[in-house]
Amino acid sequence: MSIVNLKSMERQIIEIADRLRGMRESLEITPEKAAQTCDVPVADYLKYESGEADIPVSILHRMARHFGFDITTLLTGEEPHVHTYSLTRKGKGVTVQRRRTYNYESLAANFMNRKADPYFVIVEPKEDPEITLNAHPGQEFNYALEGQLKIVVGNNELILNPGDSVYFDSSIPHGMQAMNGRVARFLAVVL
Numbered sequence: 001m002s003i004v005n006l007k008s009m010e011r012q013i014i015e016i017a018d019r020l021r022g023m024r025e026s027l028e029i030t031p032e033k034a035a036q037t038c039d040v041p042v043a044d045y046l047k048y049e050s051g052e053a054d055i056p057v058s059i060l061h062r063m064a065r066h067f068g069f070d071i072t073t074l075l076t077g078e079e080p081h082v083h084t085y086s087l088t089r090k091g092k093g094v095t096v097q098r099r100r101t102y103n104y105e106s107l108a109a110n111f112m113n114r115k116a117d118p119y120f121v122i123v124e125p126k127e128d129p130e131i132t133l134n135a136h137p138g139q140e141f142n143y144a145l146e147g148q149l150k151i152v153v154g155n156n157e158l159i160l161n162p163g164d165s166v167y168f169d170s171s172i173p174h175g176m177q178a179m180n181g182r183v184a185r186f187l188a189v190v191l
Contacts, residue, residue: 010051013051013054013055014051015077016055016060016074016075017048017049017050017051017055018051019073019074019077020048020049020055020060020063020074021049021050023063023067023069023073023074024049024063024067027067029067031045031046031049034063037062037063037066037067038059038062038063039062039135040059045059056134057104057134057136058134058135058136058170059134059136060074060075061117061136061137061138061190062136062137065137065138066137070112070114071117072094072106072109072110075094075106075109076094076109079112080109080110080111080112080113080114081110081112082110082111082112083111083112083113085111086108086109086110086111088107088108091105093105093106093107093109093119093120094106094109102121102122102123102124103121103122103124104119104120104121104188105119105120105121105122106118106119107119107120115191116189116190116191117189117190117191118187118188118189118190119187119188119189119190120185120186120187121185121186121187121188122183122184122185123147123149123176123177123178123183123184123185123186124178124183125178125179125180125181125182125183125184126177126178129177131150131152131175131176131177132175133152133173133174133175134173134174134175135170135171135172135173135174136170136171136190137170137171138170138171138190138191139167139168139169139170139190139191140167140168140170140174140188140189140190140191141165141166141167141187141188141189141191142160142165142166142167142176142186142187142188142189143164143165143186143187144160144161144162144163144164144165144184144185144186145162145185145186145187146162146183146184146185146186147162147178147179147180147182147183147184147185148160148161148178148179148180148182148184149176149177149178149179149184149186150176150177150178150179151166151174151175151176152173152174152175152176153166153168153172153173153174154172154173154174159179160186170190
C-alpha cells in the first residue's frame with residue numbers, strides 16, 4: 001500500500017472516529033453503554049473513538065442499528081437523501097478501507113431507510129494465517145465474484161469460489177481471508 005493510500009486510510013479512520021464520538025455524545029450515551037452495545041471492552045471502544053484503532057464495520061453497524069441512525073452518516077458525515085432508487089456506478093460507491101487487507105465499497109449509501117447494506121468487498125491476501133473474527137446483529141449474504149475466499153462462521157470453515165455464496169447469522173463470529181496469495185472479491189449484503 002502506498003504512503004498516500006495509508007495516510008488517506010488513517011485520515012478516514014480519524015474522521016469516522018470523530019463522527020462516532022459526536023453521535024454518541026449527541027445522544028447522551030456513555031462510553032460504557034456504547035461499549036456494552038458493541039460487546040467490546042470500554043478501553044477498546046475508546047480506542048475506536050479516538051482513532052487509535054481501526055473501527056470494524058460490525059461496530060459501526062451495531063451502533064447505527066441499536067441507536068437508530070444510518071451507518072452512512074458515520075461513514076460519510078452526510079445523511080442518505082434518495083428514496084426512489086440509488087444508482088452506483090462501477091467503482092463509485094462510498095469506499096471504506098477498514099483495514100489494510102479489506103476494502104469495502106458501499107453500494108447504496110445514499111438510499112434512505114435501507115433494509116439491507118450491500119457492499120462490494122476486496123480482500124487482499126496476507127501472510128498471517130489467522131482470521132480476525134467479528135459479529136454484528138442480523139444476517140449476512142456473501143457471493144464470491146473472484147478468487148478463492150475462506151470464510152469462517154463459528155466453528156465452520158467454508159471455501160467459496162466464484163459463483164458460490166453463503167448466507168448466515170451474522171451474530172455468530174465470522175471472518176474471511178483471501179486464499180492462494182490472490183485477491184478475492186465478493187458481494188456482501190448485511191441485513
